[in-house]
Amino acid sequence: MTTKIAIFGVGLIGGSLALCFKGKPDLYVTGYTHLPELIHTYQEREVVDHATLSIEEAALDADFIFLCVPVSLIGTYLDKLSHLPLKKGCIITDVGSTKASVIAHAEQLNLDSVYFIGGHPMAGSERAGVGAASALLFENAYYVLTPPENVPQDVVDRLGHLLEQTTRAQIVKVEPVMHDEIVGAISHLPHVIAVALVNQIRQYNQDNPLYRMLAAGGFRDITRIASSDPIVWRDILLNNRQIILSLLEDWNSGVADFIELLNQQDSRGIEEQFEKAGAFRDQLPERRKGMIASLYDLYLEVPDHPGIIGKITTEIGNQGINISNVQIVESREDVPGVMRLSFRQEHDMEKAKIMLQDQQYSVFV
Ligand SMILES: NC(=O)c1ccc[n+]([C@@H]2O[C@H](COP(=O)([O-])OP(=O)(O)OC[C@H]3O[C@@H](n4cnc5c(N)ncnc54)[C@H](O)[C@@H]3O)[C@@H](O)[C@H]2O)c1
Numbered sequence: 174m175t176t177k178i179a180i181f182g183v184g185l186i187g188g189s190l191a192l193c194f195k196g197k198p199d200l201y202v203t204g205y206t207h208l209p210e211l212i213h214t215y216q217e218r219e220v221v222d223h224a225t226l227s228i229e230e231a232a233l234d235a236d237f238i239f240l241c242v243p244v245s246l247i248g249t250y251l252d253k254l255s256h257l258p259l260k261k262g263c264i265i266t267d268v269g270s271t272k273a274s275v276i277a278h279a280e281q282l283n284l285d286s287v288y289f290i291g292g293h294p295m296a297g298s299e300r301a302g303v304g305a306a307s308a309l310l311f312e313n314a315y316y317v318l319t320p321p322e323n324v325p326q327d328v329v330d331r332l333g334h335l336l337e338q339t340t341r342a343q344i345v346k347v348e349p350v351m352h353d354e355i356v357g358a359i360s361h362l363p364h365v366i367a368v369a370l371v372n373q374i375r376q377y378n379q380d381n382p383l384y385r386m387l388a389a390g391g392f393r394d395i396t397r398i399a400s401s402d403p404i405v406w407r408d409i410l411l412n413n414r415q416i417i418l419s420l421l422e423d424w425n426s427g428v429a430d431f432i433e434l435l436n437q438q439d440s441r442g443i444e445e446q447f448e449k450a451g452a453f454r455d456q457l458p459e460r461r462k463g464m465i466a467s468l469y470d471l472y473l474e475v476p477d478h479p480g481i482i483g484k485i486t487t488e489i490g491n492q493g494i495n496i497s498n499v500q501i502v503e504s505r506e507d508v509p510g511v512m513r514l515s516f517r518q519e520h521d522m523e524k525a526k527i528m529l530q531d532q533q534y535s536v537f538v
Pocket residue numbers: 181182183184185186187206207208241242243244246268269270271293294295296297298299300301302303402405409
């Protein structure tokens with residue numbers, strides 16, 4: 174019998190889940206979007222079996238519903254679904270980066286013979302949208318589930334089994350408030366710090382462009398996540414604000430400690446900070462999945478000619494090479510624009526590189 178899965182919000186996470194489910198025996202994936210223009214994109218990229226603008230069409234006969242929209246919209250869609258005659262036994266879950274408020278919202282609803290189980294895959298990227306989706310995103314990552322006590326174990330197992338089989342992630346159960354505290358510290362706080370740091374340097378750079386020019390590995394390593402989606406992160410930070418505010422107080426006291434060490438010229442104290450941090454960081458689990466490696470990037474300088482982007486992408490497409498994402502990284506009047514082409518397969522990137530170099534483009538990986 175076919176298991177029907179509805180995905181609301183086929184972006185980075187929803188699209189990656191869709192790619193994990195699609196094509197597996199007896200699974201049928203429907204993608205819901207509120208934007209008509211995205212229907213075509215989903216079909217073109219073949220991420221779902223069917224795409225629709227109708228909540229009812231996606232949800233009414235679904236066995237599983239995944240809410241993969243920004244955090245502030247999860248409650249809105251839960252409300253809408255709670256008024257529909259969903260299939261008996263349907264499991265609704267979400268992928269939101271915060272859990273306590275979502276669970277509290279679901280508990281207030283009168284869900285009749287359907288279940289809500291909170292979820293959060295601990296994998297992602299600074300990229301957004303279906304173009305960045307990858308079937309490999311969750312491989313070996315932890316996938317948190319926060320099942321309410323009144324949901325029977327066999328129902329939780331049904332969701333866990335589907336996810337383990339298709340995403341190859343490892344399921345872990347965590348209580349919602351503890352989830353928000355821990356994820357606040359290891360994910361939300363780092364995003365705030367990265368953004369504040371980049372904005373600090375951005376201001377210095379306004380007076381002296383050497384800042385950006387000389388920025389090397391250290392700055393890039395600590396700031397990748399500063400390029401994350403503003404709407405997704407606005408929602409996460411506002412939703413988890415009490416916990417993040419308290420974490421920022423601790424952060425301030427860590428900064429104050431450093432100021433003191435420098436004021437005192439405390440060499441041993443500074444060494445100790447690095448020693449303690451290094452010892453802890455070295456114990457982090459090995460990278461557990463292919464997140465960034467799931468996309469292979471090629472950069473090329475493009476002259477400022479109308480239609481140049483279409484020309485390049487069409488020529489690559491004509492060679493049978495699949496591009497996963499296209500982005501203009503830089504466009505100023507006095508320098509050529511830099512175009513980033515992302516590929517899911519390394520051999521696609523290599524083929525495109527050779528083709529573009531043959532055409533005298535300046536290409537770098
Ligand atoms: N980005 C990450 O690294 C990451 C990791 C784990 C979980 N999450 C969570 O996953 C969820 C989705 O984030 P994402 O990174 O995939 O973002 P995304 O921007 O790539 O995808 C969001 C999707 O929601 C859709 N959407 C936006 N407004 C909508 C509306 N009003 N109605 C219906 N659909 C709407 C968008 O069209 C898009 O398909 C968020 O709740 C986020 O907290 C993100």
